[in-house]
Amino acid sequence: MNSSAPPSTLPGIPPATSPGATPLITARDLHLAFGLTEALRGVDLTIRSGEILAIMGPSGSGKSTLLHILAGVLVPDRGSVVYNGQRISTMNEAERARLRLAEFGFVFQFGQLLPDLSALDNVSIPLLLGGMSRREALARSEELLGSFGLSSCKDKRPPQLSGGQAQRVALARALVAGPRVLFADEPTGSLDSLSSEQVMEMLAATVRGFGVTLVVVTHDARTAAYADREVIVRDGQIRSGFEL
């Protein structure tokens, strides 16, 4: 279990609201092919504000492709994604980049931290990109690292961290700018079961505490167990979904 409680405040976003019935992301009839490979073949999905949604399914079924379309990283060949009243799927690259920076956070299987920067500098990147002064960005990042139980790691570079510590730093980086939605692709995929549990505890407690919507792709039933709802993708389509 974690030695630390989740943060009591997260810069930039208002405190908790309970998961509502309000749709935050509505995807309709998503299709995307890579050459002859039809990665998505008609996906409909509605994500409610504040919920934790797990996306599961076999390797190659289209989970990462779906996550990337929902997050405005990839554009579908057909179909639409509406986020908070804005149609992401027809925005141009610059508009999507602005939206991602302002509203979304990302965590991947391998933290993708910059290896030559300290943990603290890594966490501060989204704030600096958002135009915050370095002094304030570092102060906020340090506070968040502290609340994640990572104060002693702040000056270390990623190669000097354990896998679990590196993922928690990546989590802090994804959350520091106060995103409304966190997209996570196999965030515990490279961790042992104890570290996975610690990362998921922290992730779930933090997003629930602040009403952040979490969309998490995972193969791992223990990771999915933290979700409110699960959908299963097979052959580019959603084959089943249920409340957990």
Ligand SMILES: Nc1ncnc2c1ncn2[C@@H]1O[C@H](COP(=O)(O)OP(=O)(O)OP(=O)(O)O)[C@@H](O)[C@H]1O
């Ligand atoms: N950039 C790409 N170029 C070509 N084919 C791709 C590309 N990205 C994905 N694909 C193909 O699209 C299909 C869906 O891939 P996707 O990465 O979404 O699967 P996944 O469910 O995330 O798999 P995994 O669990 O292994 O990560 C696969 O057949 C994959 O090979």
Ligand SMILES: [Mg+2]
């Ligand atoms: Mg994938």
